[in-house]
Amino acid sequence: MPKVKIPRKSTSVDMTAMCDVAFLLLNFFMLTSNFTVKEAVLVSTPSSISEIKIPEVSIMTIIIDKDGKVFFGIDGAKRTELLKTVGESYQMAFNDKELRTYSLINSSGVPIEMMKQYLELPMEERDKKENALGIPADSVDNQLKVWIKSARKVDIKAKIAIKADQNATYAVIKNVMKTLQDLDENKYNLITSLEKPAEIVIP
Numbered sequence: 001m002p003k004v005k006i007p008r009k010s011t012s013v014d015m016t017a018m019c020d021v022a023f024l025l026l027n028f029f030m031l032t033s034n035f036t037v038k039e040a041v042l043v044s045t046p047s048s049i050s051e052i053k054i055p056e057v058s059i060m061t062i063i064i065d066k067d068g069k070v071f072f073g074i075d076g077a078k079r080t081e082l083l084k085t086v087g088e089s090y091q092m093a094f095n096d097k098e099l100r101t102y103s104l105i106n107s108s109g110v111p112i113e114m115m116k117q118y119l120e121l122p123m124e125e126r127d128k129k130e131n132a133l134g135i136p137a138d139s140v141d142n143q144l145k146v147w148i149k150s151a152r153k154v155d156i157k158a159k160i161a162i163k164a165d166q167n168a169t170y171a172v173i174k175n176v177m178k179t180l181q182d183l184d185e186n187k188y189n190l191i192t193s194l195e196k197p198a199e200i201v202i203p
Contacts, residue, residue, distance in 0.1 A: 054161050054189055060151045061191075062144070063107055064164040068172040069134025072147045073107025078154045085150040086112060094119075109134045112143055137175060145179050152183070160188035 056075070063071040074082055083102045087094050090112050094102070098119045102108075105126075110118045110133050118126060125131065137144035151158060160180065164173050180188060 054191060055159060058155055058158045060148065060155070060158045060160050061107060062148075062160070062162045062176060063109075064162070064168045064172055064176065065132075065134075066165040066167040067134075068169055069109055069132065070137045070144055070172070070176065071107045071109030071132070072135055072144065072151075073105070074151050074155065074158065076103060076106075078151075078158075079103040079105070081154045082147075082151055083115075085153055086146055089146050089150065092116075111136055111141075112146075137172075137179060142179060144176065145183060148179065148183055148185065152185075160185060161191050162188055163191040 057077075058075065060072070060074045063073075065071070073079075080099045080103045083094055083099055092112065092115075094116070098116065101119045108115075108118070110131070114133070118131065121131065135144050135147060136142065148160075162173070162176065180186070
């Protein structure tokens, strides 16, 4: 008895629709993603249950690391003007290359007299811990006050946010707050990590 021949079928699958879906998803994620802003130092913020969001534009950020070093930055559109204004306060002039370099830095923390050397460093060198000296913010040489005052001139509507490490000493944070009070800046936000609120158990 002759064997029945089963007709062979093609195993190829049309992947056109799958490719279209993949590219649509890729475009969606690229357009809706928020990229992480690189900061001068990593800070472990304390937790709270507050869900108030800080605006992404028109904001000046004061960062305090665990060692008590202070860093300052504003959003990109005003950075060039900020450095010019601070330079004028210290009779320093910055060239176009230095201004362009500073406009790409989200936050920095070096004494103003070292700013030119800092801006000349390659990006990977600027990120090293030994170059994160912090902005002087004590009563003897309070350069942070000049930065805040200059930032207010550049952007009168900018909101102030303090991002302090949970291990930073109270004395440093108090000193920063006193600097703000001296400038009549009594409204500011404290950046924290979101903590899950405790569940209330009803017996």
